[in-house]
Amino acid sequence: MTQAEFLNIVMPFKDKVFRLAKRLLVSTEEAEDATQEVLLKLWNNKKKIQEYKNVEAFSMTMTKNFCFDKLKSKQAQNLKIVHSNYEDGNTPLQKQIELNDSVDWVSKIIEGLPEQQRMIIQLRDIEEYDFDEIAKMLDMNNTAVRVNLSRARKTIREKLTNTHSYGIK
Amino acid sequence: MVLNNIERLLEKYENGETTLKEEQQLKHYFSQETVAPHLEMYKPMFAYFLVNQQEQFTKDIPLKRKRTNYKWIYVAAVAVLMLGFYFEAPIVNSYEEYAYGTYSNPEKALDEVTKSLAMISDHFNKGTSTVNYLNEVNKGTATLGYLNEIENTTSIIFKN
Numbered sequence: 001m002t003q004a005e006f007l008n009i010v011m012p013f014k015d016k017v018f019r020l021a022k023r024l025l026v027s028t029e030e031a032e033d034a035t036q037e038v039l040l041k042l043w044n045n046k047k048k049i050q051e052y053k054n055v056e057a058f059s060m061t062m063t064k065n066f067c068f069d070k071l072k073s074k075q076a077q078n079l080k081i082v083h084s085n086y087e088d089g090n091t092p093l094q095k096q097i098e099l100n101d102s103v104d105w106v107s108k109i110i111e112g113l114p115e116q117q118r119m120i121i122q123l124r125d126i127e128e129y130d131f132d133e134i135a136k137m138l139d140m141n142n143t144a145v146r147v148n149l150s151r152a153r154k155t156i157r158e159k160l161t162n163t164h165s166y167g168i169k
Numbered sequence: 170m171v172l173n174n175i176e177r178l179l180e181k182y183e184n185g186e187t188t189l190k191e192e193q194q195l196k197h198y199f200s201q202e203t204v205a206p207h208l209e210m211y212k213p214m215f216a217y218f219l220v221n222q223q224e225q226f227t228k229d230i231p232l233k234r235k236r237t238n239y240k241w242i243y244v245a246a247v248a249v250l251m252l253g254f255y256f257e258a259p260i261v262n263s264y265e266e267y268a269y270g271t272y273s274n275p276e277k278a279l280d281e282v283t284k285s286l287a288m289i290s291d292h293f294n295k296g297t298s299t300v301n302y303l304n305e306v307n308k309g310t311a312t313l314g315y316l317n318e319i320e321n322t323t324s325i326i327f328k329n
Contacts (some may be wrong), residue, residue, distance in 0.1 A: 018226035032228050043232050102213035125218045129188055150185035159211040
C-alpha cells in the first residue's frame with residue numbers, strides 16, 4: 001500500500017479520531033499526540049488493513065484504548081491536576097463559541113460525565129454513528145449503549161435546566 | 170403543531186430512542202434563531218454538538234518516524250565485550266610454560282626465586298628497623314613512674 005492510498009483511507013475519519021481523543025483527554029496537545037500515535041500504528045500495520053472490515057470503527061476502538069492507556073499511565077497520574085484543570089484557550093474555534101457562554105457550560109457539563117457516557121455522547125451526538133457501530137467500537141451491547149446515552153442526555157438536560165432557570169453555574 | 174412534534178422527539182431523544190434522522194430534525198430546529206421559550210435550555214446543547222462537529226485535526230500525519238535501530242547496538246556491544254575478553258586472556262604458548270613459568274632450567278629458576286625473596290626480606294627488615302623507635306616511647310613511660318613517688322610523698326604531707 002502506498003502512502004497516498006493510506007491517506008485516502010485515513011483522511012475521512014482522522015478528525016473523528018482527534019475529536020474522540022480530545023473528548024477523553026481534554027487537552028488539545030494530548031489529543032493531537034494521541035491521533036498521531038493511532039495513525040502511525042495503523043500505518044505500521046498497513047498490511048493488515050485490508051483484512052479489517054471497517055477500518056474506521058477499528059481506528060475508533062484503537063483511539064479509545066489508547067486514550068484509556070494514557071489516562072491510566074503513571075505519567076497521567078502525575079499530571080492529574082493539570083489534566084482536570086486544563087483550559088483549552090488557544091483554538092480559535094473555542095473562542096468563537098465562548099461568545100455564547102451557555103455553550104461553554106455544555107462543554108463543562110460533558111466534561112463532568114463519566115468517561116463512557118462522554119464517549120457515547122461524542123460518538124452519537126457529534127459524530128452521528130448509529131448504535132450498532134458504537135456498540136462495536138466500544139465493545140458493549142446495543143442496549144447498554146442506549147441506556148448510557150439516555151443517562152448522559154438526561155444529566156446534561158437537568159444541569160442545563162438548572163443553570164437556565166436559577167442561573168446557578 | 171411543529172412544537173408538539175419537537176416535544177415528542179425530545180422525549181424520545183432523552184430515552185435514547187431517536188434515529189439519526191430524527192436527531193437531525195432536532196438539531197435543525199434548535200439551530201434556529203427563535204425557539205419556544207420553555208425549550209430554550211436545549212439550545213446550547215445542540216449548538217455545542219454542531220460546533221464540535223467542525224473541529225479538525227490540523228497536524229500532519231507522521232508516516233515515517235526516525236527510530237534508531239537498536240538491534241545493531243546490541244550486536245556492537247556484544248562484539249566489544251568479546252574483544253575485551255580476548256585481549257584480557259594471557260597468551261600462553263604451551264602447557265610447560267604455563268606450569269613452570271618462563272625458565273627452562275630448574276636450578277636457574279631456584280636461583281632467581283631466592284634472589285627475589287632475599288630482596289623482599291631486605292626491604293622488609295628496613296621497614297621493621299624504623300619501627301624500633303617505638304621502644305623509646307616505652308622508656309619514656311617508664312620514667313613517668315617517678316611521678317608516683319612524688320604523689321606518695323605529697324599524700325604523706327597532707328595526712329599530717
